[in-house]
Amino acid sequence: MGVAVIKLKNPPVNSLSLEVLTEFVISLEKLENDKTFRGVIVTSDCPGIFSAGLDLTEMCGKSQAHYAEYWRAVQELWLRLYLSNLVLIAAINGVSPAGGCLMSLTCDYRVLADNPKYNMGLNETLLGIVAPSWFKDTLVNTVGHRTAERALQLGLLFPPAEALRVGMVDQVVPEDQVHSTALSVMAQWLAVPDHARQLTKNLMRKPTADRLVKQRDADIQYFLRFISRDSIQKSLRVYLDKLRQKKG
Numbered sequence: 001m002g003v004a005v006i007k008l009k010n011p012p013v014n015s016l017s018l019e020v021l022t023e024f025v026i027s028l029e030k031l032e033n034d035k036t037f038r039g040v041i042v043t044s045d046c047p048g049i050f051s052a053g054l055d056l057t058e059m060c061g062k063s064q065a066h067y068a069e070y071w072r073a074v075q076e077l078w079l080r081l082y083l084s085n086l087v088l089i090a091a092i093n094g095v096s097p098a099g100g101c102l103m104s105l106t107c108d109y110r111v112l113a114d115n116p117k118y119n120m121g122l123n124e125t126l127l128g129i130v131a132p133s134w135f136k137d138t139l140v141n142t143v144g145h146r147t148a149e150r151a152l153q154l155g156l157l158f159p160p161a162e163a164l165r166v167g168m169v170d171q172v173v174p175e176d177q178v179h180s181t182a183l184s185v186m187a188q189w190l191a192v193p194d195h196a197r198q199l200t201k202n203l204m205r206k207p208t209a210d211r212l213v214k215q216r217d218a219d220i221q222y223f224l225r226f227i228s229r230d231s232i233q234k235s236l237r238v239y240l241d242k243l244r245q246k247k248g
């Protein structure tokens, strides 16, 4: 039925490095241009981890030019996913904090594996950083304003039952059924004529996407100022050190 599977593979935690973002955009572009494909299942090849989100090492101790290039790539992937003409279904087979969660929120439907470890949410505040307005918009458009406000301020990571309750995911299923469920949901979405579904998706999403499109450069400048602050660099270093020391 013209369904591709994109399996994120950047071990150990599928962090969204510049390379991963760039490759993802290229893969999506190819699929969008190949009329034999109408849908994509986005999933992970890393056991237990859908994606650890943006690659913290790309945002720490690097040059301004690097931060600008990185942030443009983050914007690009979000825009491509959010406005994709393809049906996108996230088969979430692992934990998905921050950018990992955001990626799934850009999809049309989310199936999450029922494993209490598989938390998801926008936890940026816990790192001492702030989710940008378009991350916030994506969450608000999915779960509503009040739930998003509480989740964002507290940096909440929701276990599967809670994620389902607040509408962050559409279905929670046993782990071994995530892929088959995503496939059967895909069949349902593909039963709708493409042009009508695509125009409707655009109607729902374009106003949100346009807010970023109209101020992409300003958004990059804002990111540069924010990420270059000594206090933010320090917070990121402390957070990364904590992650690294967990093993020791």
Ligand SMILES: CCCCCC/C=C/CC(=O)SCCNC(=O)CCNC(=O)[C@H](O)C(C)(C)COP(=O)(O)OP(=O)(O)OC[C@H]1O[C@@H](n2cnc3c(N)ncnc32)[C@H](O)[C@@H]1OP(=O)(O)O
Binding pocket: 012, 013, 015, 049, 051, 052, 053, 054, 055, 056, 057, 095, 097, 098, 099, 100, 123, 124, 127, 129, 130, 131, 132, 222, 223, 226, 227, 240, 243, 244, 245, 246, 247
């Ligand atoms: C206006 C400006 C606004 C700026 C907004 C910026 C927005 C940012 C959004 C983001 O996505 S920030 C990233 C948020 N991500 C997280 O908080 C997740 C952090 N990671 C974890 O919680 C855990 O790693 C995990 C995903 C639950 C997996 O746990 P596990 O025990 O399996 O692995 P670890 O031992 O923790 O990690 C292995 C290895 O990977 C490194 N690592 C983990 N996450 C990241 C990451 N996001 N980026 C880069 N590297 C990461 C970790 O440090 C370990 O490295 P080591 O060298 O092997 O010790």
